[in-house]
Amino acid sequence: MISISRLYYGAETGGDSIRYGRPSHGDQQLMHAIPKSAKERRPVTVWNITRTCNLRCIHCYTDSEAKWYPNELTHDIFDFLEREKIDRACFYHLVYSGRGRQMMADDLTHEESRQAMDIILERTDDFHRRGIKKDILTVDNHVDGVYLYLKLREKDPERAEEVRQLLLKGRCSACQWLNACGGALRVRADLVYKDPWAPDPACYLSDEEIGLTEEKKKELAARGEEFQQKNQEK
């Protein structure tokens, strides 16, 4: 999950408390907004913005007939969010797996994905410029984070540098398997270290196995990126 609103203009939103039970960076001003129990949390409403779907999974409630329906929402979704005062939106990339494999042909081209990201970034920025608080996220393609960084570098190099520094830290950043593993699960890092970019505490590979030499450890220490591993706490 990539928080466009947080990375693009540094906003910390109420969505963080819903996702993690507290603001990710421990912002005290937001602590009062955190529901103390599941009972106090407001229901999450899911809006389906399209009926077009060829998923016919037994557990699924959609009644699509796998065809294009007229009058569906386009990227006017952002006007809809503003008009209806919806404070959070999450855009999912198509994930084809299992019986949904046939959807591969319906996926966007790479160029269309880039155009979609451009619209999301532009409209998120527009909300921010006009002082409208929205929590805008994308899910299921972490390339979005890199794309966001590259776009930000053209527009605001200083902010881009801040985002770059938000990238993975500690042993994950120095790991020789990072390309294969991708840093495992960020939520675990956030819950244990209160930092979504810290190393995944559930990584059971040894320093030797991940290629973490004494020299690299010193570099991490010099950058203030020493995180005590879970198994070292016992």
Ligand code: SF4
């Ligand atoms: S979780 Fe482990 S294997 Fe994955 S990038 Fe981090 S250190 Fe490497």
